[in-house]
Structures are given as C-alpha cells and as structure tokens.
Amino acid sequence: MNWILQPWPWYVSGPLIALVMFLLLYLGKNFGMSANLRTLCSLSGAGKSCSFFNFDWKAQRWNLIVMIGAIIGGFIASNFLSENQVPAINPKTTAQLHEIGIDSAGEAYVPTEFFGEEAFSNPKTLLLLLVGGLFVGFGARYAGGCTSGHSISGISNLQLPSLIATIGFFIGGLIMVHLIFPILF
C-alpha cells in the first residue's frame, strides 16, 4: 500500500485518465471539465443577458457532480494519500525558478508564493492569478474545450480540431513561459 502514498508515475496515471474518459463515455456522457465553467455562469444568472448561457443547466448537473468529486478527490489525495508530496522536478527547473524568486520550488506541491496564504496580501499575485484564470476560461470556451475535452477526448477520437487546439495550448504556454515570464518575474 506504500506506493499509493508516493507520487504516481506517468505510466500509471496516464492510463487512469483514459479510464476516467471511458467511464464517462460508458455512462453516456463525455469528458470535458471546462463545460462546468459555462454552467457556473448560467447558475450565476448570466443567461438573462446572454443567450450563450441560456441553456438548461440541469442537463449538465452530472458534470457539476464530477467537479465536486474532483474537489473531494483533491482533499482526499492531499490529506490521506500523500506524505507532503513535492514534485521531483528537474534540478535545472528548480534552479531556474530560484533565480526568478520562486524559492518554494523543490519544497512544495505548488508555489507557496502564488498559492499560500501570503498570496491574498499581494496585489500583484492576485492580479496574475485572476488574469491566468481569465485566459483559461476565455480560451477554453473560444476553443470549445480544454485539456480534457480536446487533448484527451478529442485526440483519442482522432479529431483534427482537437489537435489544432492542443497545438495552440502549447504555443500559448511557450509564449507565456519564455517571453512573458521574463517580463513578469
């Protein structure tokens, strides 16, 4: 049972992600997490001013339940299935991050500079988190899906649009890390 407390290798986790996709297909649904963001907009009343959000959100209730499950899963994994899990990232990556002031690299699951309590008292961090979220939400809906809907489900179905979207995800990520991070940090 000890292996469960260790980080799970990619060759175990990857097929398990495919299993999640299969289970949802088998239940007559599909694997697409960003659809929940649209449903959350509808729940907040966005349907009154915009037809894009004026749909029967109850048809997406199952997906909201999956989302709530993901929250519970995160709680269980971090509290009961991990012993202070710190990703064993490349020492080069760690050194690079220390250079730009992200000192928690190699010591935490996510940067405490962004996701620790101290983030709430740092306006720059809050703004970056908000903008990051904005791009994720806007981009996912514009592209018609995110990593789950396009990169996993879409490409598994050999859909060209999903391959184009995934190439876009990578172009965007590379621009952010290599061209914009040097300005931000």
Add this chain to the structure above:
Amino acid sequence: MKSLIYLIVGIFFGIVMFKSEAASWFRIYEMFNFQSFHMYGLMGSALAVGVIVVQSIKRKKMKDTSGNEIKIQDKNKSIPRYLIGGILFGLGWALAGACPGPMFVLLGAGYLPILVVILGAVIGTWLYGMLRGKLPH
C-alpha cells in the same frame, strides 16, 4: 444512484490529477521548459490508451449504460477558433499552472488562492459568451 457514480468518478479523477502532479504548477512550468518527460509521458500514455478505447468503442458500436450507442460528436471544422482559442488558453494554463479540472482539485487540497483563478475562469467564460458574436470562428 447515478449521482453517486458521477461523484465517485470525480473523486477518482481528482485523486489521479493530484497524485500524478498534473495539478502542480511546477510540473506545467517544467513541461513548457522541456525539462522533464513526466507530463509528456502522462498525456502520451493517456492518449495511447484513449485512442485504443475510443476506436474500439466505435468499431464495436458499444452501447452506454442506458442502451444508446456511444457517439462522440464531431467538432465543427475551423482553424482560427481552435488556434486562437487554444493559444489564449495556453497563456492562462502556463500562468495559473492549472487547467479547468486541476483548479478544483487544488481547491480541495486547500490552496485557497486558487479561488481567484476559478473566479477569473468564470469571468473569462462569461466574457467569451458576451463577445463571441464579434470573434472569428
């Protein structure tokens, strides 16, 4: 009863995202620096199994639990929509270090500032809804 099944699938998904470190900002940063095979292996092996699963579902005309044939909808043909939308998504993914699944996993793991990312993502989705008539698709 079905709700409970969805909840269990979600919990399982959340645990896999956390334990595989796909929900770690550091892993995303490392991936975009090409400094580890981890994330590529994760997506690659998910896809290798995923392609086989989906292609066998189609070939065998497998039915879902309600007895309907499993159909995966084709997406509309377009390039700008997927490329521009994809690039915008990628910018946010690398900055926030979380995509729409892991965001909620991190919330459960207790990293409360992720709420700001989730709020941003909901506002971003809403902005898209408001502007979509004016965007190239």
